[in-house]
Amino acid sequence: MKNMLDKTDQVMLNILQNSLPLSVQPYKDIAQELGIEEDEVLKRIARLKSEGLIRRIGGIMNSSKLGFSSTLCAMSVPEDRIEATAELINQMTGVTHNYLREHHYNVWFTLTVRSQAEVKKQLKELEEVSGLKVISMPASKVYKINVSFDMEKQNEL
Structure with a gap:
């Protein structure tokens, strides 16, 4: 996996995990932060999805607070x-x-x-x-943890 991800992929994955912009054009915002074009961000995400490194991008809701x-x-x-x-x-x-x-x-x-x-x-x-x-x-008590993989530190492994 180390050889498949360049520095831009690593930073982009960290953004997608931890600070996906809540905006009308989040991928354009990510592109600006990375110094690349929005189309390049979308191509990178598509490649990482096709390689199985990204399963999905989406929100995680608190189902019990929503009444589920x-x-x-x-x-x-x-x-x-x-x-x-x-x-x-x-x-x-x-x-x-x-x-x-x-x-x-x-x-x-x-x-x-x-x-x-x-x-x-x-x-x-x-x-x-x-x-x-x-x-x-059914859970009697929920313990939530934040799982985030620091992709920029992967080369230290």
């Missing part, structure tokens, strides 16, 4: 049913993450929807369609 309910879920899915089960989960409204792990409970996902009743409804439907049990683990 969420839960972390785990399932024990037989190996030969993982892909089909993942497809079912990914079709559900409100699934934000879906992971495969090496554990008895090998499929994990988060579900965020309008109400606790909707959480229960969707998980019950998933259990009925998949024939598998879903373990729901």
